[in-house]
Amino acid sequence: MALLEIKGLKKNFGDLKVLQNVNMTIEEGEVLVLIGPSGSGKSTFLRCLNLLEQPSGGEILFKGENILADKFNVINYRKHVGMCFQRFNLFPFMTVLNNVMYSPVHILKRKESEMKDKAMTLLSKVGLADKANVYPDTLSGGQQQRVAIARALAMEPEMMLFDEPTSALDPELVGDVLNVMKDLAHEGMTMAVVTHEMGFAREVADRVIFMEGGIVLEDKPPEEMFTNPEHDRTREFLKRILNN
Amino acid sequence: MRVLQNLNFGKAVTELIPKLFEQAIGIVVLTTVVGFILAIVIGFLLALGRLSKHGWLRNIIIVFQEIIRGTPLLVQLVYIYYVVPLLIEVLAYLIGIDNYKCNMPAVTAGIIGIGINYGTYISEVIRSAILAIDSGQTEAALALAMSPRQALFRIVVPQAFRNSIPVFGNYLVMLVKDTSLMAYITAPELLLVTKAYTSQTFLTIESYTILAVVYLIICIPLSWLVKLLEKKFNKKYR
Ligand SMILES: Nc1ncnc2c1ncn2[C@@H]1O[C@H](COP(=O)(O)OP(=O)(O)OP(=O)(O)O)[C@@H](O)[C@H]1O
Numbered sequence: 001m002a003l004l005e006i007k008g009l010k011k012n013f014g015d016l017k018v019l020q021n022v023n024m025t026i027e028e029g030e031v032l033v034l035i036g037p038s039g040s041g042k043s044t045f046l047r048c049l050n051l052l053e054q055p056s057g058g059e060i061l062f063k064g065e066n067i068l069a070d071k072f073n074v075i076n077y078r079k080h081v082g083m084c085f086q087r088f089n090l091f092p093f094m095t096v097l098n099n100v101m102y103s104p105v106h107i108l109k110r111k112e113s114e115m116k117d118k119a120m121t122l123l124s125k126v127g128l129a130d131k132a133n134v135y136p137d138t139l140s141g142g143q144q145q146r147v148a149i150a151r152a153l154a155m156e157p158e159m160m161l162f163d164e165p166t167s168a169l170d171p172e173l174v175g176d177v178l179n180v181m182k183d184l185a186h187e188g189m190t191m192a193v194v195t196h197e198m199g200f201a202r203e204v205a206d207r208v209i210f211m212e213g214g215i216v217l218e219d220k221p222p223e224e225m226f227t228n229p230e231h232d233r234t235r236e237f238l239k240r241i242l243n244n
Numbered sequence: 245m246r247v248l249q250n251l252n253f254g255k256a257v258t259e260l261i262p263k264l265f266e267q268a269i270g271i272v273v274l275t276t277v278v279g280f281i282l283a284i285v286i287g288f289l290l291a292l293g294r295l296s297k298h299g300w301l302r303n304i305i306i307v308f309q310e311i312i313r314g315t316p317l318l319v320q321l322v323y324i325y326y327v328v329p330l331l332i333e334v335l336a337y338l339i340g341i342d343n344y345k346c347n348m349p350a351v352t353a354g355i356i357g358i359g360i361n362y363g364t365y366i367s368e369v370i371r372s373a374i375l376a377i378d379s380g381q382t383e384a385a386l387a388l389a390m391s392p393r394q395a396l397f398r399i400v401v402p403q404a405f406r407n408s409i410p411v412f413g414n415y416l417v418m419l420v421k422d423t424s425l426m427a428y429i430t431a432p433e434l435l436l437v438t439k440a441y442t443s444q445t446f447l448t449i450e451s452y453t454i455l456a457v458v459y460l461i462i463c464i465p466l467s468w469l470v471k472l473l474e475k476k477f478n479k480k481y482r
C-alpha cells in the first residue's frame with residue numbers, strides 16, 4: 001500500500017482555485033521533487049499534505065486511511081509527517097538543543113535524558129553539535145535550516161515535507177543543507193521536496209513532478225523529465241531554471 | 245513678600261517626610277505592585293478573549309474596552325468606590341439577603357480601578373504583540389504536532405509577552421503617578437496625606453514642593469530601570 005495516496009485534491013481560496021485536481025501516489029521511501037512556476041500551488045499542495053491547509057475537496061489516504069475524515073486525529077497524524085519551511089521558523093526563545101527536544105519531550109512525552117542524547121546525535125548528523133546551546137538568531141540561515149531538519153527528525157516522522165528549504169539561503173550555504181537532505185534520502189526517508197535545485201533532483205529524486213495551474217502536468221523520473229519532457233510548458237520552465 | 249518670609253522648609257521636611265513614609269508610601273507601593281499585577285492578568289485575559297473564535301465574547305470585550313477607554317480613570321475610581329458597593333447591596337437585596345452592608349476600602353477600590361483601567365490598555369499591547377508574532381511560528385508548532393492551543397500558549401505567547409515588557413515598563417511609571425488619583429476617594433496616599441498636613445500647618449508651598457520631589461525620586465529611577473529593561477528586551481535572544 002502506498003504511504004500517501006492523493007485523489008482529486010482541490011483547494012480554493014475564495015474564488016481562487018489553487019489546486020484543481022491533483023492525483024499522486026507516494027510510496028514509502030520515495031523521494032519526490034516538485035517543481036513549477038510561482039503560484040502554481042506547490043506550497044499549497046505540500047501544506048495540504050500535513051493539513052496546515054484544509055483541502056476543499058478530494059481525498060488524501062495515509063496508509064489507506066482518509067486523513068480528511070471528520071474524526072481523523074490530525075495532531076496524531078502530524079507526528080508522522082515532518083515539515084521544513086523556507087524561512088526555517090525555529091523558535092527564537094529556545095536554544096538550538098531545546099528547539100530539537102521540545103516537542104518530543106513535551107508533546108510526545110519522551111524521557112528528557114534519552115531525548116537529549118537523541119537530539120545531540122541528530123545535531124551531530126547535521127554538523128551542528130557544537131551549536132547546541134546557542135540561540136537560533138546567532139546562526140547563519142544554512143545552519144538554522146539544518147537545525148530545523150534535526151528538529152523535524154527528532155519526532156521520528158515517516159515522511160518529510162520540504163518547502164523550498166534552500167531558497168532563502170545565500171548560495172554558498174545551500175550545499176550543506178542539500179547534503180543533509182541527500183543523506184536523509186539515502187537512508188530511505190520518504191520525502192516530498194519543493195525546490196529549484198535541479199542538481200538535487202537529478203541526484204536523489206525518484207520522480208520529478210511538474211505542477212502548473214493547480215494540476216500535475218508531468219510526473220516522471222528525473223532523467224526522463226530533464227531529457228524528454230512531454231509538454232512545451234515543462235520544457236520552457238526547465239530551460240528557464242536550468243539557465244539560471 | 246509675606247509668603248517668602250514665612251517659608252519654613254525645615255519644619256515641613258522634618259514633619260511631612262516621616263508622615264509620608266509612615267502613612268502613604270506603603271499604600272503607593274501596594275497599589276502599584278498589586279494593581280500592576282492585576283492589570284497584566286486582566287490585560288492578558290482580555291487579549292486572549294479578543295482573539296477567541298467566539299464572536300459574542302469578542303464583542304463583549306470590545307464594548308468593555310470602549311467603556312473603560314472612553315471614561316477618565318478618576319471617574320472610574322469614584323464609580324467603583326461609591327457606586328459599586330451600592331449596586332452590590334441592591335443585588336444582595338434582589339437575591340434575598342436583607343440589610344447587607346458592602347464596605348469597600350478605598351485602597352481596594354483604587355487597586356481594582358487601576359487594575360481594570362491599565363489592564364484594558366495593556367490588553368491592546370499584548371494583543372498586538374501576539375498578532376505581530378510571525379505566523380510561521382504557529383505553523384512550525386503545528387507541524388511538530390502541537391495543538392493550536394499549545395502552539396499559542398507555548399510558542400506564541402511567551403514571545404509576545406517578552407516583546408511587550410518594554411511597553412509594560414512605561415505603563416508602570418504612569419501607574420505610579422496615577423495612584424495620586426486615589427486621594428479623591430480618600431485613600432491616604434501621598435497627595436492626601438500632604439493635603440491633610442497643609443491644612444493643619446498652611447505650609448502650602450513647602451508641602452506640595454516636597455510632594456512633587458518625592459514623586460520625582462520614585463519615578464526617575466524607575467524610568468531608568470525601564471530603559472534598562474527596554475535595552476535588554478529589545479535585543480534578540482542570545
Ligand atoms: N492563504 C491564502 N489565501 C489566499 N490565497 C492564497 C493563500 N495561500 C496561497 N494563495 C494563493 O494561491 C496560489 C498558489 O500559491 P502557492 O504558494 O501554493 O504557490 P507556489 O507554487 O508555492 O508558488 P511559489 O513558487 O511562489 O512559492 C497563489 O496565487 C497564492 O497567491
Ligand SMILES: [Mg+2]
Nearest residue numbers: 042043044164
Ligand atoms: Mg511556495
